[in-house]
Amino acid sequence: xxxxxxxxxxxxxxxxxxxxxxxxxxxxxxxxxxxxxxxxxxxxxxxxxxxxxxxxxxxxxxxxxxxxxxxxxxxxxxxxxxxxxxxxxxxxxxxxxxxxxxxxxxxxxxxx
Numbered sequence: 001x002x003x004x005x006x007x008x009x010x011x012x013x014x015x016x017x018x019x020x021x022x023x024x025x026x027x028x029x030x031x032x033x034x035x036x037x038x039x040x041x042x043x044x045x046x047x048x049x050x051x052x053x054x055x056x057x058x059x060x061x062x063x064x065x066x067x068x069x070x071x072x073x074x075x076x077x078x079x080x081x082x083x084x085x086x087x088x089x090x091x092x093x094x095x096x097x098x099x100x101x102x103x104x105x106x107x108x109x110x111x112x
Contacts (some may be wrong), residue, residue: 001025001028002101003024003026004023004024004093004095004101004104005022005025005103006021006091006092006093006105007020007021007106008020008106009049009106009108010107010108010109011066011109012025012108012109012110013055013083013110013111013112014083014084014110014111014112015082016081016083017082018108019076019079020028020036020078020080020108021076022076022077024074024075025076026077027095027101029074030071030099031049032097033050033053033095033096033097034050034052034067034076034093034094035049035051035052035067035093035096036048036049036050036092036093037046037092038062038086038089038090038091038108039085039089041092043089046058048061048067048078049066049067049078050067051076052055055108060086064081065078065079065080065081066079066081066110071110078091078110083108083110084110085110086112087108088108089108090106090107091108092104092105
């Protein structure tokens with residue numbers, strides 16, 4: 001049974017930092033492209049960053065967020081610095097090869 005479990009979300013002030021983690025199980029983690037997505041209230045879910053053969057970032061978070069993965073720990077991370085109120089969203093991780101699997105999401109709220 002495939003599972004992706006995100007953690008690390010919370011409430012942070014503008015300019016602050018958070019590190020999200022997503023632990024995978026039930027599949028060969030190292031063979032999958034891992035990515036982070038987010039969905040703000042009333043908006044479509046959007047791609048934030050990917051870590052497959054290459055790393056790629058959405059323009060809106062370039063230079064502030066860093067995706068990394070530890071295949072031995074079956075974990076993908078999203079280090080988020082210089083957070084802005086517009087980063088407020090539910091953040092989801094995804095594993096994709098032929099099929100795509102999603103985690104349940106973790107809430108990130110950036111507010112003073």
